[in-house]
Amino acid sequence: MVVKKLHEYAKKRNFKKTPEPKPRVKKDTAQPIFVIQEHHASHLHYDFRLESQGVLKSWAVPKGPSTDPHIKRLAALTEDHPMDYATFEGIIPSGYGAGTVIVWDTGTYENASEKDGKPISVAAAFEKGHIKFILHGTKLKGGYALIRFHNSDKNWLLIKTDDDYADARANPVATKSKSVLSTKTIKSLDKKFKRP
Numbered sequence: 001m002v003v004k005k006l007h008e009y010a011k012k013r014n015f016k017k018t019p020e021p022k023p024r025v026k027k028d029t030a031q032p033i034f035v036i037q038e039h040h041a042s043h044l045h046y047d048f049r050l051e052s053q054g055v056l057k058s059w060a061v062p063k064g065p066s067t068d069p070h071i072k073r074l075a076a077l078t079e080d081h082p083m084d085y086a087t088f089e090g091i092i093p094s095g096y097g098a099g100t101v102i103v104w105d106t107g108t109y110e111n112a113s114e115k116d117g118k119p120i121s122v123a124a125a126f127e128k129g130h131i132k133f134i135l136h137g138t139k140l141k142g143g144y145a146l147i148r149f150h151n152s153d154k155n156w157l158l159i160k161t162d163d164d165y166a167d168a169r170a171n172p173v174a175t176k177s178k179s180v181l182s183t184k185t186i187k188s189l190d191k192k193f194k195r196p
């Protein structure tokens with residue numbers, strides 16, 4: 001189970017070199033969590049991760065999440081990450097994902113996915129290609145949806161639900177740069193990291 005679920009995660013990394021967490025699958029928790037990591041690798045992007053079945057389902061969002069319900073952000077599906085990844089920040093020295101990582105936002109979430117008007121699990125919603133959820137983060141709150149393109153496995157859209165927390169003028173990706181776990185910013189870490 002451990003090897004199978006996080007096989008792709010393990011395959012891409014050399015744990016003798018990277019300080020990233022080892023591939024461990026955890027038990028489901030009553031209050032599932034989400035995490036958004038700002039990751040300055042070869043390109044700056046935001047990794048959006050949702051807990052489901054003991055791992056973090058993960059998408060790379062080049063422009064980061066928006067609070068404007070009219071803006072659709074491309075979210076490219078990436079490999080599942082271990083739950084321990086939710087608190088990881090620092091420097092990935094070389095190899096896959098080399099660069100800097102901070103925890104841009106994290107918190108719990110509520111699954112709001114449904115099919116034919118009935119609630120379904122995140123795993124079922126993932127298969128269906130339409131996940132709805134409510135975030136209880138520090139920076140992001142309220143409803144969001146991840147919707148898969150009809151003609152693609154990898155490409156999804158991350159869209160803010162039009163609710164009380166929707167705000168077309170706010171731009172948290174630009175204005176709130178500090179880690180919610182530390183005072184670090186990507187810029188402060190980048191000063192210590194030599195880009196190849």
Ligand code: MN
Pocket residue numbers: 039041045047060097
């Ligand atoms: Mn990444």
